Amino acid sequence: MTTPVRPTLRLGTRASALAVTQSxxxxxRLRTECDVDVELVTISTEGDRSSAPLASMGGQGVFVAALREALVRGDVDLAVHSxxxxPTSADPRLTVAAIPRREDPRDVLVARDGLTLGELPQGARIGTGSPRREAQLRALGLGVEVVGIRGNVDTRIGRIAAGEVDGVLLARAGLLRLGRADEATEVIDPLQMLPAPGQGALACECRVDDDATIQLLQRLDDGDTRAAVTAERSLLATLEAGCSAxxxxLAEIAEGDHGDELWLRAVVGDVSGSPTIRLSATGLPSEAAAVGERLAVEMLAEGADALMAVASS
Known part of the structure; x- marks a missing residue:
């Protein structure tokens, strides 16, 4: 009796160099660990087609909506997202079957002449399209000018060579995956700049009724990473904030007196750099969602909703 041949899995991905690399x-991993054939299918998303600021396009979801619809239609069997x-709101048609081990979630500076944040001169121009990075950068009081930019890694770093900016802020995970980590001139301590919720992690999504693909993807899931990002995204959802807020x-799993503990730090800022709300909470990894919700409620009590309202106005 011959074993039935499983059809090739069609993996949906954005077409950018980073997205294709991540996918x-x-x-x-699916080929080597699950013994299946995989074909990459590139899909254009609204976020890729437009150069407008993310907030003006609706923020969260602009890079994933087209991939999700392709999944639902059956054009692909799974999709890989940053x-x-x-979005923190679940799509009942789909499930995130795997969140593999997270890459370094920290932000980095790529600057001219190998400069760090502390070495940048007054008035230096730093490029970022992220209100989160802008708020925390201004809060450091370095006297730099923030320039709004968007685009892929090459485009952003190219602004430095063109003399348009003195440096750009990027996610270290992306540079690591592209083999370009040595281009960073400083890895920024989370004490200075907390990353975006979920930064450095990938989500492998498939249809909720596709049991065969779910079972394959679950082999790639990392429990500690899932707990950490669950706490971060629970906080984001309770704050009712999107990716442009x-x-x-940043949540981390550490060994405590009675076993593993989850430590969650969060910040809500204003793009002016002041005021800023920073709080933290701890709990069990198994209670990750509750830890995130509890910390968000504390931040709302401190006025986080007012800060986010100013940011979105």
């Missing part, structure tokens, strides 16, 4: 990493781009969060 290729997942495809390679988790920070995924000035919200940073």
């Amino acid at each position: 290729g990493m997942i495809a390679d 988790l920070k781009d995924l 000035p919200v940073g969060a």
Whole structure:
């Protein structure tokens, strides 16, 4: 009796170099660890087609909506997203079957002449399209000018060579995956700049009724990463903030006196740099969602909703 041949899995991905690289990493793991064939299918998203600021396009979801619809239609069997781009509201037609081990979630500076944040001269021009990064950068009081930019890694770093900016802020995870980590002139401590909720993590999504694909993807899931990002995204959801809001969060699993503990830090800022609300909370990894919700409620009590309202106006 011959074993039935499983059809090739069609993996939906954005067409950018980083997205294809990330999706290729997942495809390679599926091939080697699950013994299946995988074909990458590139899909254009609204966020890729427009150069407008993300907030003006609706913010969260602009990089994933087209991929999700392709999944629902059956054009692809799974999609790989940067988790920070995924809306916190669940789509009942789909499930995030795997969140693989997270890459370094920290932000980095790529600057001319190898400069760090502390070495930048007064008035230096720093490019970022993220209100979260802008708010925390201004809060450092370095006297730099923030320039709004968008685009892929090449486009953003190219602004430095063109003399348009003195540096840009990027996610370290992206540079690591592209093999370009050495281009960063400083890895920024989370004490100075907390990353976006879910930054550095990938989400492998498929149809909720596709049991075979769910079972394959679950082999790639990392429990500690899932707990950490669950706490971060629960906080974001309770704050009712999207990916364009000035919200940073980072959860980490650490060994405590009675086993593993989850430590969640978060910030809500204003793009002017002041005021800023920074709080933290701890709990069990199994209670990650509750930890995030509890911390968000504390931040709302401190006025986080007013800060976010100013940011969106």
